[in-house]
Amino acid sequence: MTNKKILQLENGVLFLLASILFVYLGFSIFYFFIFLLLPDVTMIGYLRSPKFGAKLYNLGHNLVFPVLLIIIYIFTHEALLLPIAIVWCAHIFMDRMLSYGLKYPDEFKHTHIQNL
Known part of the structure; x- marks a missing residue:
């Protein structure tokens, strides 16, 4: 099994887990x-330029921000933060399962997963 297939399988399982957790939590x-x-x-950042588009896309498609939301939720118990973070994580896992990864600035279809 290739590294790419292992990552796709891993992210597929994480997508399923996030989906189940979302429903389990009500x-x-x-x-x-x-x-x-x-x-x-x-x-939408790609309307400006591929470089800007890649930066904006990568901000929305890395796990740092949803994990920060989970940490903030743990300390504040702000009810809206947890479902947002779970759905955001699920989206990232789904994208990576489908081989859509973080973008390089040269073109939209060039992702970190394609280099595996």
């Missing part, structure tokens, strides 16, 4: 699917 599956593609709004 959040509406309807909202899960409504907001699942919301991070893709960061692709």
